[in-house]
Amino acid sequence: MTLSSILQTITGFFRKHMLIVVYIVLAIFMMILTDGFFNSFNIAAILGLGSIMGFLVLGESLVILTGGIDLSVGRIASFSGVVAAWVMLKFQSVLPQSVIIVLVIVFGILSGAFIGFINGISVAKLNIPPLIATLGGMGIAYGLAEFIFSGIPTRLEIKAFSTAVRLKVLNIFPLSSIIFIIFAIALSIYLWKVKSGRYIYAVGGSQEAAFLSGVKTDKVLIWTYVMSGILSAVGGLLLAGWMRVGDARAGGGYEFIAITAVVMAGFSLFGGVGNIWDAVIGIMTLQTIRKIIPHLRISTFFEEGIVGGILLIAVMISVVSVRRMHTIRGN
């Protein structure tokens, strides 16, 4: 391998994964601008919340890969947290803690899968546009979560669970970030190597062609929304453990951040194009930006506005690149 071909590989990699460049520039900029922004405390905080949100981003990526969108990820996360608190209260006095932890995880995940299943059926079988279908799912998740404790945030007192979630490996990597990376690795292998994972890309690229090739597109869609629900629920459980509370309102607005991170990562909103690791970098970049905002003495009230701006710019870039692709293709 010659030097120039190595250089070419490297530039090719960065051109494909522009976000890494963005992140490096951002990091250097922050190191110069602020005194010690990147201390172990801040890094752990970014990784902690970033990885919790990261689960929602993984779910959202899958749905966007099929050409859909999932508005319910945030509310599913809070729903699973509330379900966890409910399970704990119900069995607190009758079962040992280790069993409760298992039950909390199982029921939390099931609640996410349930909402995901409703979303999937609405999209695949009833042909409801994903935007509306998942808006419905979002409403159902929120309604159920509010109903369980009449909207009152309820303490999730499982000591071992909360301590575990807050555990920092090497004093910098929260346990949640390690679980997240394991999930991300598993998911990327699934998407690249396993048949049903490849079908998610196929359905997103052209549902008709996939269907005519014998792919059971309905099943793929339903399964994708269920996975999105499960991943969001895992994020919700970690969030509830971190905050030691099951709160029906905790995940509100998280769908906005998840969608922004996925679009930033270069996923096509038309489906079929996107890399899970770019989405991981996407959420970490976004989380860093959100953490930076107060450091730059910008009012945190402005945070949503900045995230919204990033979303629009990312969509614009994505649309322009699609248009350029069409020009290359000609008629």
Added chain:
Amino acid sequence: MSTVLLKADKITKEFPGVKALDSIDFELRKGELHCLVGENGAGKTTFIKVLYGAYPDYEGQIVLDGEDVRITHPLQAQELGIAAIQQHRDLVPTLSGSENIFLGMERTKGIFVDEKAQYERAREVVDRFDKTIDLNIPVQYLKVAEQEIIAIAKALVRKHQILILDEATAPLDRNERQILFDVLKEMKREDDVGIIFISHHIGELFEIGDRVTVFKDGMLVATEDIEKVDVNEVIRLMIGEEERKRYQKQKVERGEKLLNIANLTVPGLIKGVSLNVRRGEIVGVAGRLGANKSIVAEVIFGLREKSQGEIIFNGGLLDVKHPRDAIRKGIGLLPIDRRDEGLILCRNVSENVILAWLNKVKKAFLSILFLNIKTKEYVDKLAIKTTSLSQRVEYLSGGNQQKVVMSKWLNANSDLLILLEPTEGIDVQTRWDIYSILEELARSGKGILLISSDLEEIVAVSDRVYVMREGEIVDEVTGKGIEYRNIFEKSISGDNHKEKKRSEA
């Protein structure tokens, strides 16, 4: 060898107002390559669509391998072993060539997809056609001919008992076509596959066909052994016993120059295109798929930017940035996809007819009565078959929909009409109606630019014809030169050139 594989009995398919297939009795044997021929709109494509499940509401009976089947879905057709190569619709644009070829029947090693094995097998099949095709990049970045080869390869790796090829050879060059023929011969010899083959090139039939069935106006005229007929006989069957009355064009007085395009270039698509249209003239632009004929229309109508060239319209420089500018200057475009681009399907006839004219309305409120009176004029003049003016256009037949699009531009007072494949999927009778409307318009002093891949149509109505090939105008023919074979040969003779370029690379 002569076991019957598929038998179709009295297949009839009706569209609103048209009997597209009229009681077709057809038979396909094992290991046979059966050609279907007929002019555009004769019903060949409708027939094979019935066979692969695209039209579940057909009448009649299909017997496959001795069993009664009712084919209601493409997926069901595939499970029965019937596959059709339908060009682009077959491929997922974002997946690679080898992924597309194995989509739905992946090779696996444990739970993982065995990409290496897939790639190697895909390479093997594709290499027979072209060793240079990249099977690792998304197929959307490949050329049309390359995508076609992938689609063919995809059908080849699946074991089918019936393979349908509808104009599959159109984007291929002579060399690739020859290879496809070899592969097909091998399939029918070794696997007893029954092949239904549709092509406009009658010469091809005699190279590979065993039997030929001729369609005409939705009916099956004859089925013959290829050995027992010759080209002239087939053509005679296609055209009919007596000299079929062709569309007869009237002579029209030509007026001043309406449109003059000089040296129009869009990088990578068209190069140095110069053409002109006079008032009272119907100018045809002929060329095969991939000639990029439609790009010219897109530039004139402001849908695409040019890098070079000048367009003079009605004596002034034409500089459009948006279709609105073009419409204001008096240009109307009848797009290829009339259902999605030409009409607003869910609205009624009146609303569609007045759409392009609304811009010019100065009044604050519209009078529905006035609009209906105006629309009625066109409905009468163009003989649009509709139950009422408030009928939604989606329920009209293709021909009548096209007439609504024409009315829209007439109502907007367009001087120049650009038509892209105007009669695709329209029955013969309505086609002729449209031709006579075009002539009528030309006589009233409008200019018509007819861009079409249908040579019959080009020959029937054009006063002058430009022939395009790979984005360039290669010839202009007038008078007696406007003849099917002449234009056809000019539009394809680039194949040799293309082969040479490929072998050099």
